[in-house]
Amino acid sequence: MELGCTGKILVVDLTTGGIQTQTVADAVYENFLSGLGLGAWYLYHNIEPHADPLGPQNVLGFVAGFLTGSGSLFSGRWLVVGKSPLTGCWGEANAGGSFAPAIKQCGFDAIFFSGISPRPVYLFADGNRAELRDATDIWGLDAGATEARLDAMHPGRKRPRIACIGPAGERQSLIAGVVHDGGRLAARAGLGAVMGAKRLKALALAGSQRIKVAHRPEVLRLSRDVSAMVQHQPPFVSGKVAAYLGRLVRALPTQMETDGLIYKTILRKWGTVGMNQMSIEMGDAPVQNWRGTHHDFDLDTSSRLAPDVFTRPVVAKYFCYSCPLGCGALVEGAPGKPRTHRPEYETVMALGPLCMNADAESIFQMNEMLNQAGMDSISAGATIAFAMECYEHGLITRADTDGLALTWGNSAAMVALIDRMIRREGIGDLLADGSRMAARRIGAGSERFAIHAGGQELPMHDSRFDPGFALHYTVEPAPGRHTVGSLLYYEMFQLWRQIETLPDPSRFYLKRSKYDTDVEKARMAAACSQFVNLINAAGICLFGAFLGVHRLPVFQWLDAVGGRPRSPVDYLRIGVNIQTVRQAFNFRQGIDPLAVRVSDRALGRPPQSRGANEGRSVAVEKLVEEYFGQFDWDRHTGRPRDSDLKKIGL
Amino acid sequence: MAYTITDSCIGCGMCKLVCPVEAIEGQPRKDHRILAPRCIDCGACGRICPQEAVKDPSGHVCQRIRLRRRWPKPRISELACIGCTVCIQSCPTSCLGLTAPGGSVESVRQAMLVSPEACIGCGICATDCPVAAIEMVAPEPF
Structure with missing residues (x-):
């Protein structure tokens, strides 16, 4: 494969220190494209059944997308893949920054690590060499200090791009992630713990290789059109009005099909925190460990976490590689500390209303602590909310917490608790592996307060508000992820414009129709899974995909870069293949997909008695079989057919 | 495609010094050569070569820019x-x-x-x- 890809992967055995460059057959790219697909293909073949996620058999991969480095926009996403120690299932985590092109510029589409190093090491690669180097001196440093030190240690012409773990990953916290650029995290699935278990502190990549593209002028022409559209920013309402819009959405019995342009406008103006108050008001953001409502965290309270509160200290927008949107932002650090990243929506909600905390200052502080330690802020916030509910019910006492009063909204206690979780001290050690593991350790019925899917804490999108999330939290090979699909995402992707067989949702509909369990919902969910698999194989950002396929020319870019035109249906077939190989991966690891469940509370069992999601419960089980059927897997077990696996070379 | 060095090379090593990707090899006062897989077509070797001994991927001799x-x-x-x-x-x-x-x-x-x-x-x-x-x-x- 010469166009769009390098055709090569770097395979590192950390136990022996052996490093190999391997050529990947064209058929693999044909079936799986690159990025997530390449990672899934490699891990399926190279992780032994029932492997210990923190043992030497697990393989950790860093993959870059097919479109990265081609001149296309929104193509700066990279993924970490491996068997998740948090869920035991397929694990993947996605991040931006500038690490994705750095992988390809070293001449590889992906870098895989197996084994366990006898001492801390980091990988240095620059296109001409790839070496494991001693990391004893940087082991123990937080993420920012690690990057600064590695940057100073490599004063070559090309500055290295770095991905590393912080102390949380080193201590194998099962909710640890991989950090890049001072606070962009590939956070989910606990893959930072895998890196820590392998004693791999960092990757420093300083290559300059070029990516060959079939029709670069066409790629650039498409990019210029997208950029012009994204740069156009219509005047938009103030943050306060957005909150009232959320209230309106809650009050109306009907809903309107959502166009991603609205979301783009919010993201460009405020970043993801633009949804802070709106989400609480309309019932999208869970409150008080998923048992509360907007009554418990009312508009006056949430105004302390308003979008403008988080944009006030901003000094500049932060753009990932090849992004024309810039949803990130840099804020002034604490006195004596460097500039840092603004907290994202998920972080604010997990450390805010989920724990009944309205102290924005504490959220800035905790965000920075988690970023530097390399710990997932969603899982950390959700685990603290779990601990607070246990504390309320007397399952954890002040004696267990070494004096911390884990009452709802006690921000000072939250800051102290996060510090202990990072250090694994006392109660922090109990909670550092997420809520499911903590519930097992605490016992006494505390499992009912751990809100997760298959062990992964749920993100800040309420499955009772958009039941599409409930299905994806349940059926995805990587459970509990909000970055794959929902009814809202389906509306924004607008795939039916290019694939006529897909259902075209009504422009206006009754909200209660969202809870109908018809086949159409399963088809929409399967289309989301396929499309998001494709964009993760291409390296495209989900926020770009929200613009819709009629505005973001993903298929046209793929044609122009690869030089082998395919129809959108054929491209989605790649998404099917990726879903199938990941599902087969889970079966090989002994995972029964039907045993992966979302906690009852998040499905409205029992339903809430008030609030935006009052009386709602989601009959997700009824859709699971239909969803499996969309991929031609066994409808009752979810097992992919052997004939299908053979067709894609497995 | 990559740049190439012709036999006008005198082995001065200027190209090797300027190349950002270590794609040029050769001993002092001996003919140098460009390792095609490493070359990123930046053309710096062509701009610096005092002998104008570098050809671009189309086969055209690169013009030196003295300063x-x-x-x-x-x-x-x-x-x-x-x-x-x-x-x-x-x-x-x-x-x-x-x-x-x-x-x-x-x-x-x-x-x-x-x-x-x-x-x-x-x-x-x-x-x-x-x-x-x-x-x-x-x-x-x-």
Whole structure:
């Protein structure tokens, strides 16, 4: 494969220190494209059944997308893949920054690590060499200090791009992630713990290789059109009005099909925190460990976490590689500390209303602590909310917490608790592996307060508000992820414009129709899974995909870069293949997909008695079989057919 | 495709020094050669070679530009640059960076030439810029 890809992967055995460059057959790219697909293909073949996620058999991969480095926009996403120690299932985590092109510029589409190093090491690669180097001196440093030190240690012409773990990953916290650029995290699935278990502190990549593209002028022409559209920013309402819009959405019995342009406008103006108050008001953001409502965290309270509160200290927008949107932002650090990243929506909600905390200052502080330690802020916030509910019910006492009063909204206690979780001290050690593991350790019925899917804490999108999330939290090979699909995402992707067989949702509909369990919902969910698999194989950002396929020319870019035109249906077939190989991966690891469940509370069992999601419960089980059927897997077990696996070379 | 060195080479080693990706090998006063898989077509070897012994991928002999300060440099349009950092990542010598933060949420840090002395005039930034905001311009003679 010469166009769009390098055709090569770097395979590192950390136990022996052996490093190999391997050529990947064209058929693999044909079936799986690159990025997530390449990672899934490699891990399926190279992780032994029932492997210990923190043992030497697990393989950790860093993959870059097919479109990265081609001149296309929104193509700066990279993924970490491996068997998740948090869920035991397929694990993947996605991040931006500038690490994705750095992988390809070293001449590889992906870098895989197996084994366990006898001492801390980091990988240095620059296109001409790839070496494991001693990391004893940087082991123990937080993420920012690690990057600064590695940057100073490599004063070559090309500055290295770095991905590393912080102390949380080193201590194998099962909710640890991989950090890049001072606070962009590939956070989910606990893959930072895998890196820590392998004693791999960092990757420093300083290559300059070029990516060959079939029709670069066409790629650039498409990019210029997208950029012009994204740069156009219509005047938009103030943050306060957005909150009232959320209230309106809650009050109306009907809903309107959502166009991603609205979301783009919010993201460009405020970043993801633009949804802070709106989400609480309309019932999208869970409150008080998923048992509360907007009554418990009312508009006056949430105004302390308003979008403008988080944009006030901003000094500049932060753009990932090849992004024309810039949803990130840099804020002034604490006195004596460097500039840092603004907290994202998920972080604010997990450390805010989920724990009944309205102290924005504490959220800035905790965000920075988690970023530097390399710990997932969603899982950390959700685990603290779990601990607070246990504390309320007397399952954890002040004696267990070494004096911390884990009452709802006690921000000072939250800051102290996060510090202990990072250090694994006392109660922090109990909670550092997420809520499911903590519930097992605490016992006494505390499992009912751990809100997760298959062990992964749920993100800040309420499955009772958009039941599409409930299905994806349940059926995805990587459970509990909000970055794959929902009814809202389906509306924004607008795939039916290019694939006529897909259902075209009504422009206006009754909200209660969202809870109908018809086949159409399963088809929409399967289309989301396929499309998001494709964009993760291409390296495209989900926020770009929200613009819709009629505005973001993903298929046209793929044609122009690869030089082998395919129809959108054929491209989605790649998404099917990726879903199938990941599902087969889970079966090989002994995972029964039907045993992966979302906690009852998040499905409205029992339903809430008030609030935006009052009386709602989601009959997700009824859709699971239909969803499996969309991929031609066994409808009752979810097992992919052997004939299908053979067709894609497995 | 890659650049090549002809037998006019005198082995002075200038190309080897300027090459940003260590794609040129050869002993002093011996013929040098370019390792095609490593070459990124930056053309710096052609601009520096005193013998004009370098051919571009089309087979044309590269013209020497005697003074390095006259080598083309990127001129970045403030109006067109969207701050996407593609050029910064593409640059083989990390000579591009971002402007200082403007101090507000509207502030977009644009690309700028932060280390002109490191620039090798390759134009990869201009080729890769997705919004055609970069043009390679030879500095005016003094």
